[in-house]
Amino acid sequence: MAASAASSSWRQPSVLPGLGLSLGITLTALSLVVLIPLAALFIKAASAGPAEIWAIATSPRTLAALRLSFLGALFAASINAVFGLILAWVLVRYEFPGRRLVDAAVDLPFALPTAVAGIALAAIYAPNGWVGSLLAPYGIKIAYTPLGVMVALIFIGLPFVVRMVQPVLEESQGDIEEAAALLGASRLRTIFTVVLPPVMPALLTGFVLAFARAVGEYGSVIFIAGNVPMVSEIAPLLIVIKLEQFDYAGAAVIATMMLLISFALILLVNLIQARTRRKLGDV
Amino acid sequence: MSVAVTIEAIDKRFLAFQALRNVSLDIQPGELVALLGPSGSGKTTLLRLIAGLEQADAGRVLFGDDDTRDLSLRDRRIGFVFQHYALFKTMTVAENIAFGLRSRPRAERPDGAEITRRVKALLELVQLPDLERRYPSQLSGGQRQRVALARALAIEPQVLLLDEPFGALDAKIRKDLRAWLRDLHSRTGHTTVFVTHDQEEALELADRVAILHEGKLEQVGTPDDVYDHPATPFVCEFLGEANRLPVKIVGSQAFLGDRPVLGGLTQNQSGPAALYVRPHHLKFVDETPLSIPGVVEQLRRTGALRRAEIAVAGLTKRLDLDLTSQVAPAIGERVRVKITHATAFATA
Amino acid sequence: MSEATLPDRATNLAAPAARPRTARRTGAEGPVVQLLLITVSLAFLLLFLLLPLISVFVEAGARGWAAYREAITEPDAVAAIRLTLLVAAIAVPFNVVVGIAAAWAIAKFEFTGKNLLISLIDLPFSVSPVISGLVYVLLFGAQGYLGPFLKANGIEIIFALPGLILATIFVTFPFVARELIPHMQALGSTDEEAALTLGASPWRVFFAITLPNVKWSLFYGILLCNARAMGEFGAVAVVSGKIRGLTNTMPLHVEILYNEYMGAAAFAVASLLAGLALVTLALKSLLEWRYGDAIAAARRH
Numbered sequence: 001m002a003a004s005a006a007s008s009s010w011r012q013p014s015v016l017p018g019l020g021l022s023l024g025i026t027l028t029a030l031s032l033v034v035l036i037p038l039a040a041l042f043i044k045a046a047s048a049g050p051a052e053i054w055a056i057a058t059s060p061r062t063l064a065a066l067r068l069s070f071l072g073a074l075f076a077a078s079i080n081a082v083f084g085l086i087l088a089w090v091l092v093r094y095e096f097p098g099r100r101l102v103d104a105a106v107d108l109p110f111a112l113p114t115a116v117a118g119i120a121l122a123a124i125y126a127p128n129g130w131v132g133s134l135l136a137p138y139g140i141k142i143a144y145t146p147l148g149v150m151v152a153l154i155f156i157g158l159p160f161v162v163r164m165v166q167p168v169l170e171e172s173q174g175d176i177e178e179a180a181a182l183l184g185a186s187r188l189r190t191i192f193t194v195v196l197p198p199v200m201p202a203l204l205t206g207f208v209l210a211f212a213r214a215v216g217e218y219g220s221v222i223f224i225a226g227n228v229p230m231v232s233e234i235a236p237l238l239i240v241i242k243l244e245q246f247d248y249a250g251a252a253v254i255a256t257m258m259l260l261i262s263f264a265l266i267l268l269v270n271l272i273q274a275r276t277r278r279k280l281g282d283v
Numbered sequence: 284m285s286v287a288v289t290i291e292a293i294d295k296r297f298l299a300f301q302a303l304r305n306v307s308l309d310i311q312p313g314e315l316v317a318l319l320g321p322s323g324s325g326k327t328t329l330l331r332l333i334a335g336l337e338q339a340d341a342g343r344v345l346f347g348d349d350d351t352r353d354l355s356l357r358d359r360r361i362g363f364v365f366q367h368y369a370l371f372k373t374m375t376v377a378e379n380i381a382f383g384l385r386s387r388p389r390a391e392r393p394d395g396a397e398i399t400r401r402v403k404a405l406l407e408l409v410q411l412p413d414l415e416r417r418y419p420s421q422l423s424g425g426q427r428q429r430v431a432l433a434r435a436l437a438i439e440p441q442v443l444l445l446d447e448p449f450g451a452l453d454a455k456i457r458k459d460l461r462a463w464l465r466d467l468h469s470r471t472g473h474t475t476v477f478v479t480h481d482q483e484e485a486l487e488l489a490d491r492v493a494i495l496h497e498g499k500l501e502q503v504g505t506p507d508d509v510y511d512h513p514a515t516p517f518v519c520e521f522l523g524e525a526n527r528l529p530v531k532i533v534g535s536q537a538f539l540g541d542r543p544v545l546g547g548l549t550q551n552q553s554g555p556a557a558l559y560v561r562p563h564h565l566k567f568v569d570e571t572p573l574s575i576p577g578v579v580e581q582l583r584r585t586g587a588l589r590r591a592e593i594a595v596a597g598l599t600k601r602l603d604l605d606l607t608s609q610v611a612p613a614i615g616e617r618v619r620v621k622i623t624h625a626t627a628f629a630t631a
Numbered sequence: 632m633s634e635a636t637l638p639d640r641a642t643n644l645a646a647p648a649a650r651p652r653t654a655r656r657t658g659a660e661g662p663v664v665q666l667l668l669i670t671v672s673l674a675f676l677l678l679f680l681l682l683p684l685i686s687v688f689v690e691a692g693a694r695g696w697a698a699y700r701e702a703i704t705e706p707d708a709v710a711a712i713r714l715t716l717l718v719a720a721i722a723v724p725f726n727v728v729v730g731i732a733a734a735w736a737i738a739k740f741e742f743t744g745k746n747l748l749i750s751l752i753d754l755p756f757s758v759s760p761v762i763s764g765l766v767y768v769l770l771f772g773a774q775g776y777l778g779p780f781l782k783a784n785g786i787e788i789i790f791a792l793p794g795l796i797l798a799t800i801f802v803t804f805p806f807v808a809r810e811l812i813p814h815m816q817a818l819g820s821t822d823e824e825a826a827l828t829l830g831a832s833p834w835r836v837f838f839a840i841t842l843p844n845v846k847w848s849l850f851y852g853i854l855l856c857n858a859r860a861m862g863e864f865g866a867v868a869v870v871s872g873k874i875r876g877l878t879n880t881m882p883l884h885v886e887i888l889y890n891e892y893m894g895a896a897a898f899a900v901a902s903l904l905a906g907l908a909l910v911t912l913a914l915k916s917l918l919e920w921r922y923g924d925a926i927a928a929a930r931r932h
Contacts, residue, residue, distance in 0.1 A: 011742035016823055017833040019740045025732035029725075030751055033800050037766035038758075040776055044769045087672045094665050102673070104916040108680050110855065111908035111915075113862025114760075115882040116901040119889050120683035123690055123898075130682060155679050175369035178336055183383035183438055184357035187660065193382075197373035209756075216759025219864035219882070223889065236761035240869060243765065248774055255762045262757055280372050280420055 044252035056253040069235040073214035076153035081207045084161025092169040106162050114219025122224040144226030152220040157210030164206030168199050201276050208269045285312045285474040286347040286441045293342035302328040304498045313472045317489035324495040326478045334361045334444050362440030366447040368431040370419040376430050377402045377415035383438035405433040425456045445477035482522045494518050516628050519559045526602050528558040540597050545622050556627045563605040564624040574619040579612050687905045690898035702899035710876040711884035719860040722799040726856055730807025738815030755804045763801045764869025790872030798866035803856045810852030814845050847922050858911040
């Protein structure tokens with residue numbers, strides 16, 4: 001690294017040492033572990049040629065898997081946005097026995113290995129499981145159907161919204177609520193026009209993180225999904241199947257499609273966020 | 284429009300902390316009253332009680348003849364300006380100001396055109412025309428403060444309450460806003476109560492000042508009243524600097540040691556007392572009767588005035604004296620000073 | 632006094648002296664609404680979090696203690712546990728070093744492309760674990776770009792330990808940096824500058840000033856990094872080949888047992904991982920409670 005050129009214009013001068021070394025380590029590791037391997041993926045996908053890419057991308061099985069992964073993730077992230085907001089609200093605003101324990105438990109999906117979550121969810125939502133057996137008499141099947149996929153994706157994305165929204169709710173001053181009440185607003189109007197709008201950016205961020213995580217989720221889903229092609233087969237599983245058939249190009253094309261769609265969505269949301277931040281600032 | 288506010292024997296306690304003790308205060312319609320006190324004195328609690336944001340443990344608050352206890356926050360029609368403005372940051376200036384009008388029940392709600400008209404009028408009133416579409420983050424502190432005031436005025440309040448209205452602003456802007464608020468009050472005539480810990484602000488702005496200390500109301504009166512005739516040592520010291528002289532009162536005279544320093548005392552309070560003398564109530568004299576001999580030890584400038592510090596035999600603290608003329612004694616010079624005005628509090 | 636004011640009283644308990652304005656009497660919902668929202672939240676958590684967790688331990692114990700012990704002490708299980716520990720023991724320290732370096736560069740300096748660098752460090756979070764494994768297969772696999780070269784030199788990466796480690800590093804890459812960067816940014820550089828003016832050497836500044844300042848966030852990052860490293864499934868599944876006793880980590884072992892209809896054994900091994908998750912959560916909460924107080928104290932001064 002030639003980062004010792006302290007007077008060069010790409011960085012502000014600083015008396016602190018170690019930019020060259022630390023940036024060197026970071027960029028080297030980042031390139032070797034993340035960037036070069038990802039580049040290999042894109043090259044592999046591109047090398048398949050337009051006709052083959054098109055064939056893989058538009059094959060009914062690919063489309064069905066992508067649809068399930070993205071729509072399932074969208075659905076699960078929406079559920080998590082609603083319940084995550086309620087959960088964050090309850091944890092921040094109300095006092096009840098065991099509140100701290102519940103607060104700690106929210107992070108379980110971060111800590112529990114996905115395979116463990118997968119077999120556990122499959123066990124309780126199977127027709128003979130604790131929850132599944134309650135629903136079976138009504139003809140509702142969760143495990144081994146697309147519904148099972150949703151259950152796993154809800155599990156995996158649950159903490160994101162809560163953890164994003166919680167600090168914002170904690171920060172929101174009581175002042176604005178009192179101001180709204182004194183100006184004559186009802187409690188509902190206060191909550192929906194005064195308290196929640198500033199929370200929206202955090203909620204959106206949490207939603208996107210949960211969505212991104214759910215799109216790519218594999219471990220917790222495959223046990224409960226049933227994995228029926230065209231019905232309950234998620235995109236990451238299709239990649240694994242292609243790989244096991246030594247169809248590297250197929251796997252690479254599907255993976256690239258997934259990544260590009262995810263990145264585009266994340267970029268979009270970041271742009272929206274940046275615009276909101278510029279407008280609302282930090283009051 | 285404006286109503287009288289009557290505060291009757293209010294007690295308020297937060298767990299172990301007694302915030303207010305038996306506070307009573309009558310506020311006339313259209314009056315501008317300052318609640319003054321150090322932090323923790325209960326002044327903000329009292330303001331929040333008037334607003335209905337806190338409930339009293341005992342006593343009551345009347346608006347005119349109405350007990351406010353059973354009024355909802357909306358029906359109290361309070362214009363409240365928060366110390367940190369509490370503007371809604373996801374709404375524009377116009378939306379902030381219109382919020383109260385739009386929150387009214389449908390039957391009482393003005394139509395859109397009327398709301399727009401009123402928002403415009405209020406922005407003119409607070410001298411911020413053409414800022415309707417800005418967001419609070421795009422305003423300066425002084426502008427935010429005025430938007431908060433416009434928002435409070437929009438609901439045509441019976442009483443206007445301001446919590447440390449200039450607390451978060453720069454010294455320069457504070458002074459400007461002070462004069463502006465005084466002017467606004469004389470034009471709109473709302474019954475107004477504001478909280479401050481800045482005695483200068485209170486004295487300059489208010490018709491009457493109510494001084495609170497540890498939850499008790501120490502004194503209420505016009506600025507001249509409370510400044511020149513403080514009811515308690517606390518009021519005297521809180522409102523401005525004062526020299527404290529331990530004296531003994533015999534008859535109508537006060538003695539420092541065995542030397543008479545002040546005569547013509549009317550209260551009959553013989554015995555040991557503390558004599559509080561403001562720096563500008565001391566002057567250099569030539570004649571001997573009722574004067575205190577001392578030595579000038581220090582000369583300083585305090586803003587517009589010059590201050591002399593005078594060591595007096597028998598006093599551990601030097602006396603502070605504000606010089607009224609440009610002619611000053613030299614450091615080390617022997618001088619005589621005379622008390623022109625003082626307040627005595629018995630110390631026994 | 633209604634139930635609704637209870638939280639406010641608690642607030643006052645925490646700060647009894649003269650801060651009545653923190654009391655939030657007006658801004659509370661009625662007790663019925665509160666109860667309803669709390670019930671909804673707890674039901675949601677029960678259904679999606681608690682029941683799965685409990686079921687792991689119940690299913691693990693379904694066949695009794697002897698079967699449980701047999702399941703976690705048979706040679707393949709022990710090999711899987713060993714491999715998991717080994718992978719984490721290499722991947723976590725690697726990410727600690729890189730994470731500290733990245734945080735130092737990003738938090739202490741201003742340079743062009745900094746935001747891009749932060750986004751790139753976060754990138755693995757938005758990449759499917761399966762793709763994280765796939766990229767290494769494409770690079771190092773038998774038909775991969777470097778496959779022939781590796782084969783000629785007798786180097787095994789895919790279906791071997793290096794592949795497992797690489798895939799694990801990939802998925803846990805952001806964890807440490809992500810915890811350290813905001814903390815170091817918030818602390819600023821004045822402490823370090825002070826130490827430098829007092830004549831401390833750069834390394835001494837780092838070890839005596841910077842590291843102690845951020846030790847709790849570092850520990851926090853390591854905790855999360857380790858939990859993910861030991862529990863990673865998708866990425867590892869792709870590169871492992873699942874050779875029993877050789878490239879089979881604990882999560883993979885769980886899958887194999889489960890697919891072979893050895894449910895109780897699968898849940899027995901899973902219960903070890905769930906135990907790890909609980910320990911992680913407990914430490915994390917402990918840290919947050921301690922750490923949260925420290926932050927509050929810093930704000931008060």
